[in-house]
Amino acid sequence: MKLYFFPNACSLAPHIVLRELALPFELVQVNNQAKTFADGEDFLQINPKGYVAALQLDNGQVLTEASAILQYLADLKPAANLAPANGSWERVRLQEWLNFIASEIHGGLAIFFNGAIQGEVRAMFLATLYKRFAILVQTLEGQDYLLGARYSVADAYLFVVLRWAGFHDIDLQQWPALAAFQQRVGERQDVIEALAAEAA
Ligand SMILES: N[C@@H](CCC(=O)N[C@@H](CS)C(=O)NCC(=O)O)C(=O)O
CATH class of the missing domain: 1.20.1050.10 (Glutathione S-transferase Yfyf (Class Pi); Chain A, domain 2)
Structure with missing residues (x-):
């Protein structure tokens, strides 16, 4: 998984949770003003909303919105109890x-x-x-x-x-x-x- 982030932005929340769950991930910093990456590539191609956090799964799907990302991550490792069970x-x-x-x-x-x-x-x-x-x-x-x-x-x-x-x-x-x-x-x-x- 890749987490698109900007330091101290709301993307820090899924970043923390990725570490707490000991999930493998890559951090990719976004220039939040220019909407580009360090190599000049266009972040809007990844997230047309133009903001972090965005989580790219290994199958290429991109998930946005902190609340959704956080729940998705927690559900990958239910035993860690970072979210109560779905449906409860x-x-x-x-x-x-x-x-x-x-x-x-x-x-x-x-x-x-x-x-x-x-x-x-x-x-x-x-x-x-x-x-x-x-x-x-x-x-x-x-x-x-x-x-x-x-x-x-x-x-x-x-x-x-x-x-x-x-x-x-x-x-x-x-x-x-x-x-x-x-x-x-x-x-x-x-x-x-x-x-x-x-x-x-
Ligand atoms: N609705 C989004 C809001 C995300 C958001 O506010 N991202 C901010 C950083 S915390 C951002 O990247 N802002 C840059 C922009 O809107 O251009 C969510 O809940 O995740």
Whole structure:
């Protein structure tokens, strides 16, 4: 498999999970501005959506959307328990979290990468984001991970997008449960290795 990535982008979540599952994979860096690879080839030929993450399977199929990629990977090694079994109620809960992260937290933090978001507009988006953070805090004050005691692909995804808070001058220490979650997930060996690989 090939994972098309950009350092620190949402592609870090499947990158972490590929390592946690000890699956063989190749990392291919994308120039996310030019939509090209280092050799100048066109990334849009791989993913016409023009964004990471994209996972190319050995049969050539390309899967996009972090939530779908994460579940696909988890299901390759069900024994690792990074996702509850398909068809179970717990799996639906996982999907509920993945969708919440994608639309509310990923989307809610990514908006600030747009330098035009300043002043009152920034304050408006922050207010909405902080309401979503309150939901995370309510959950993570009482348990270590989104699904309870057990780490799942949703936690990898949440960890990756919450890291962006620091890029936007949002101090997660304001929410001790979120800061503690980041520390907990950030201490996982495969997370440390994925971060180091993307920084290389
Ligand atoms: N809907 C996609 C969004 C992916 C996304 O936002 N990718 C960002 C990096 S985190 C990106 O590559 N943006 C570049 C662009 O949109 O041009 C998903 O959930 O995976």
